[in-house]
Amino acid sequence: MEIIQLVPHPMDSATGISDYALRLAERLLQAHQIRSHFVVYEKQFYGRKSTYKSEDFTETALADSTPEAIFSLFSKRSIGGIIFHYNFRGEHEPSRTAYWLVSALKLVRQQYSFKLIVMFHELPLTFNVRRFTLPHPHHILAARSLVKMADAIFTNSTKFQKTLSKWTSKPIPRLLNISTLGEPEEVPTLTAREPRLVVLGTIYSRPQIYQEFTNELLMSCQMLGIKEIYDVGAPFELNFPNAEGIRVVQLGVQSREAISELLLTSLAGFLDYSAYPGELSKSSIFAAHCTHGVIPILSKYNPAEADGINMNQHYVVAGESLKNMNLEALQTVSNNAQKWYRSHSIAENTKIFATRLLS
Template identity: 45%
Template sequence: MKIVQIVPRLPPYTDGVGDYALRLAEQLLKEHNITTQFIVFQQGLEIEPIINGFSVTGLPAHTSEAFLSVLPKDIEGIILHYSNYPYMRGKLDAPFWLVEALQAGMKRHSLKLVVMFHELPILKFKALNFLNPIQSLVSRRLAKIATTVLTDSARFQTVLEQWLGHSVTCIPDFSTIGEPSSVPSIADRDRRMIVFGGADRHRVYKNSLKQLLDSCQVLGIEEICDIGKSLNLSSSDFKGVRLVEMGFQPNEAVCELMLTSKAGFLDYSRFPGGLGKSSVFAAFCVHGLIPICSQYNPSEGDGLEMNKHYLVPNQLKSFNLMQLQTVANNANKWYNYHNLTENTKIFASSLFFL
């Protein structure tokens, strides 16, 4: 089977959705003999024609005609990775044409359409979060024309099921940097804390530096390893612990650092109820780290409980080494129910059996 995956952008540009789609493409080919061709949505990018062995085409214009002109004729399905914001230019913008283009392509080539909702369009006003009424029209229409709808968040699942009137599969994200075959115990690791991710990890240092340093003190951490685009941090702010800024690193190096570190810290307060869709949190879990969140994140809908699958800084003192290991084990077990293989099975079955 040949399919198209539509993504906002791909490496070398930093994009979590693009990384997700590439990993998925590799696994679809390896385990299900499904070959992917990519269409990159965002314009003005320098695109390599081949990435990791997969053909890549840029969308020449944001019109139905342009989309149909680059849609291969020998494919049997489309996976649209939809995360709203990369597909829009502003709060009042929405790609209504994309719905029409996909419908035309489905009809012309008798295609199945799988829409993976990585995000729904949320407007934030002070402490209030609500759906963007204009952009939600596109999301709702995409959901209605799709052969299969998937999402990585129980919060989004609830909304999508209300729109469609039937059940929607929710499967939390996998680690986009790889999955080790085994993980060492916490006691056998270096006294290192990992902070990892895109530029948005600056929230850790802007909003949660005290909690980060307090966590290091309680756990006996000697080194904070920051991995990702340089944030121009000042080592003088990290009294009592050594800061090592690694910059960008290949996945193999990141995996090795995680496997030899005790804990990982993230500030996901911007996305309450969304911990299951964090690929950084997923990476902490699969590498056997103690996941530490800056504060409680109400993600029970995704099967995640505070003090069971992750910890918060002000409660670390209550946990001994054995209990810390139990939390890391619980997080690892939670991850393995929806690892890359399990995610890929769901996409493959959506393409093959409908």
């Protein structure tokens, strides 16, 4: 079976959604003989020549914002399904991309028969103009139309699930996020790891950790006997106090394999999701920490119990609370996090997609 995965960004851009789509495609092909063709739908990439290189998958960008751009995909190959990675965000000006794309898919479905699966990674319903928050009409119409049209609807957010469920009686399973950094077969215990802490994230999120949670980060290092902080990602000017015995190493952008190996050999990782209460299960970085057995240290408590994630059971909070946790207690946290992740691993999530595609 051959399918299209509609993705917002080129596959070699190493964004969270492109990595997610690739891991899904690899498993669909390996375990279910379903081959993916990636199609980039964001307007800024229209007509872009692909630089993505793969022996198993191909990539093209939409030519323009017309129904013909979607129809042309079906004229070249026999398509049995589409997985639409819905990842539009609230912008300062309403975007029409989501609306025209959904309208085009509706026209294509009148001529071609295929399974349509929508994965809502994001669900923007408003946008900001100066100090005002206004409804996002094109996104609201697009999302509601997709919910009615789709054969299957998934999301990784409790909040999105509640909103989408208001628009349909169809079941909307919540698929907790996967580790886009792979899933190691063997995970060393904490005693076999280096006294090192890892900071992963974007060029926007990582500086915030050093600026807003300096004391929590340093205190966590001191309590765990951390000697090095390895910062991974696009480089930036780091202004961080020289703490005695703690060295910060900026590694820059690294390959997926290198980051995986770093997580496997490090004691802890520091994450900040204070701006996303209850959304911890949406994070592929948190998922990667769990499956690699590294201790997830959060800047603050995150109310993610609805997704089976509990403080001091699957993660710890930076600062004073670490005083009461010895190595045995931390190993229990690591073990619990690994067990939590296994229930929604790449293999488990892919089975759900494959079942809907092949049914």
